[in-house]
Amino acid sequence: MxxxxxxxxxxxxxxxxxxxxxxxxxxxxxxxxxxxxxxxxxxxxxxxxxxxxxxxxxxxxxxxxxxxxxxxxxxxxxxxxxxxxxxxxxxxxxxxxxxxxxxSEHLVPVKIGDLKDGGSLYQFVRLGKGCLSYFIESNGEAAVVDVNRMIENYEGFAAENGVKIKHTLDTHLHADHISGGRQLAEKAGATYHLPPKDAVEVTFDYSPLEEGNNITVGNTTITVQPIYSPGHTIGSTSLIIDDQFLLTGDILFVKSIGRPDLAGKAEDWVGDLRNTLYSRYKELSENLIVLPAHYSFAEELGNDGSVSARLGDLYNKNEGLQVEDENAFRKLVTENLPPQPNAYQEIRETNMGKINPENEKQREMETGPNRCAVQG
Structure with a gap:
């Protein structure tokens, strides 16, 4: 045997x-x-x-x-x-x-760094699908961002670290995987946050993730500051944590940029994507550490197994940030799109609360890579 x-x-x-x-x-x-x-x-x-x-x-x-x-x-x-x-x-x-x-369902927690006033930030790496989620803990409280549906991983991690999950957040309405954010919030007695422009068709209550609505974790030591950054979806919202880390959702990756077509609106949203990448993010500190919601290439994994990059470095080497001509950018984004993620429409409807497939069906829907990036 x-x-x-x-x-x-x-x-x-x-x-x-x-x-x-x-x-x-x-x-x-x-x-x-x-x-x-x-x-x-x-x-x-x-x-x-x-x-x-x-x-x-x-x-x-x-x-x-x-x-x-x-x-x-x-x-x-x-x-x-x-x-x-x-x-x-x-x-x-x-x-x-x-x-x-x-x-496909295995998650590996990797510590990204310490926060200024105590607390830590962890990245959960889903090696089989390239999904990245984040666990922010401070003074006995936690917030979890872009939660995968295998919520027992986050529950167990919270228990091991003696913290209570107070907030779950989705940076946007996901189309490649089923979010566990709402389910985790319900089980933990936490608040679930979602960008309202992505929540037009949802069937459940949520707290709006919007600029100006800072989210505090612990004794006001970590401020999660949302930044409206459309392009991948109309509601895509980035998060600045502790003035050190920029959670970009599916807008900016280490080796690529987000695709704008998963709601069928590539031509409409490509301008938003360009504005976010070439204007909004440009106004931020180049020393922020970019932490995306996905990765597409094995070489994006660092020596410790995490995925991250300094914002200033990405402006020097990420090909999606080097296209000065607007028409050339539009062409890059609309002509280099990989196939749609498996069952992406059903996944979007599940994340809206419109359908609730059985667990085995949810597994089937998520089979395959994430395909959230433009292929340059």
Missing amino acids: AKTITTNELAKKVVNHEETLILDVRNTDEFDNWKIEGGKVEVINEPYFNLLEGIEPVEGKFNKDQEVIVVCAKGGSSEFVADLLEASGYSNVYSLEGGMKVW
Whole structure:
């Protein structure tokens, strides 16, 4: 019986930039759409059906004593292939427990930094989908930003750190993943905040996330200052925390910029996107640390597994911020759009409260990468 490895153990390897060899036995179209990535991750794709008669298709692609992690959709096929490899003399083979289904939901908390008057800021990295959420804690209170639907991760982290969640916030109405912000707020007795311009069709009560409505966490030590920054959605709102950190939602990423088309309004919103990136953010301190809601490329993961960059540095090297001509910018943004995220309309309706799919259906809806960025 082949050995297994948990998503937590694999995540540590990816975050720590350990050399990791993965044999992905899903069908090639599934693999091409979405796979495990990391700075030192090498992935070989060989569909399971090609290996039913024997392991010849992968022989010679790795050494018999080399560590190999076999991955499939849910963990069954990978166990079968791992057993085949072991029976053929491969001595260091593991099957990923739960496969890509469980990998998609795994969250890794990484400390970003200390806050001036006490307290800390953490980034929760969802390696399997490229989603980033944030946990701000001070003096026994916490606010959680862009919460994923696996809210038990945040509840457990709050309990471990002895803090009470008082606020949950979404920087915008998400289209790539189902927000857990409202559910977490209900369970924790917290206030849920959403930009009102993104909440026109929602079916629930919320607190407006708007400029001027500062949100205090702890003994007034952390001021979360919203900045209206439309472009990805009409309501997109950034957050300045402690005059040190800029949470940009899906407006600005480390290697790209947000796409403006997920509500079908690319032509209308591209001007807003440009104004936010080329005017509003330009007025901010270039020393702010940009913390986005997503990442798209493995190389965006830093040495500690976090995703961040100094705002001034992004104005020097992020290609989406280098296009001075307005027509050229419009062309870049509207002609370099990747495919829409999986089930994005259903995800938007779920986040509006219009539909409430079963858990298994929600998992299916979120399958695949986030695709919130323009591909330059």
